[in-house]
Amino acid sequence: MPKPIDNDKLTFPILIGDIGGTNARFSILIDAYAEPRQFPIAHTADFATIDEAIQVTVLDKTSVQPRSAILAIAGPIKGDEIPLTNCDWVVRPKALIADLGFAEVLLVNDFEAQALAVASLAEKDRAPIGANNVSPIASRVVLGPGTGLGVAGLVHAQHTWFPVPGEGGHVDIGPRSERDFAIFPNLTPIEGRISAEQLLCGRGIVNIYHAVCATDGIEPKFTLPADITATALSGADTQAVETISLFVTYLGRLAGDMALIFMARGGVFLSGGISQKIIPALKRPEFRQGFEDKAPHTALMKTIPTFVVTHPLAALSGLAAFARTPANFGLATEGRRWRG
Known part of the structure; x- marks a missing residue:
């Protein structure tokens, strides 16, 4: 299991992802003051893994290399391999760090991200x-x-x-x-x-x-x-x-x-x-x-x-709010944050 880490700020640029059973939505937050850059919606059925979806949908479309990732996923988070409830993807944070170049990965529940959004909707x-x-x-x-x-x-x-x-x-x-x-x-x-x-x-x-x-x-x-x-x-x-x-x-x-x-x-x-x-x-x-x-x-x-x-990207908005000012939220990260 990853070592518990306090809610210190993640390193920018940050990849933000909302991974549902049918669609995966991604954006990159360059810094705390920038508007997130959105990417086309990825249909989970079109990609064998989340790693492939991130590579093809995001990393192949930008020169920006995200240093951190915050991913909201549809399913309970436990251990180093997290299967999604309503699609075949399995999220492996250690593999994301090793293969896609992230320094750290934070996973939250998809409706935790929705909750973060309604704090300031x-x-x-x-x-x-x-x-x-x-x-x-x-x-x-x-x-x-x-x-x-x-x-x-x-x-x-x-x-x-x-x-x-x-x-x-x-x-x-x-x-x-x-x-x-x-x-x-x-x-x-x-x-x-x-x-x-x-x-x-x-x-x-x-x-x-x-x-x-x-x-x-x-x-x-x-x-x-x-x-x-x-x-x-x-x-x-x-x-x-x-x-x-x-x-x-x-x-x-x-x-x-x-x-x-x-x-x-x-x-x-x-x-x-x-x-x-x-x-x-x-x-x-x-x-x-x-x-x-x-x-x-x-x-x-x-x-x-x-x-x-009615916000079209509410979960991404909530994750961006947390990424900018994590001190405003009592988001538990123990067991859900990995560093390379």
């Missing part, structure tokens, strides 16, 4: 869901339905933001309404249970849709989440419309649960491409109703704002 980069559009300086939560479902907390204490990574997308989720109890037996479980990620991600939309169709006794027309979503927003298919209504309801319930866990008076922020695509559905009553229906704390939940993150 500009008003123009968030769309309020509900009447409350004020986000006080207080603890926050970020949820991101995408290829999977990411969850992270952001605790504010002693004038410092402490990101709290986790695997909250894998908590159990269950039926509440009469319609839920009819639909849930037709959902596809994972090892005998329904986790939040089985419903609240791209494949989750398909899972809900097929369950709705099975409950109604009809053959499903769609197999892709994008087709279900587009059809639902157009109102052209009854089952697709109900699918997205249930999706935002379940997302609201989970968001409310996480708000209670973290006492997130600063708000809950929905990140990821799916959230941005379904803003019209999120602005309908179902999301906030699911979010606020937390008796005996309904009055408290009404005071907690909810937002969609």
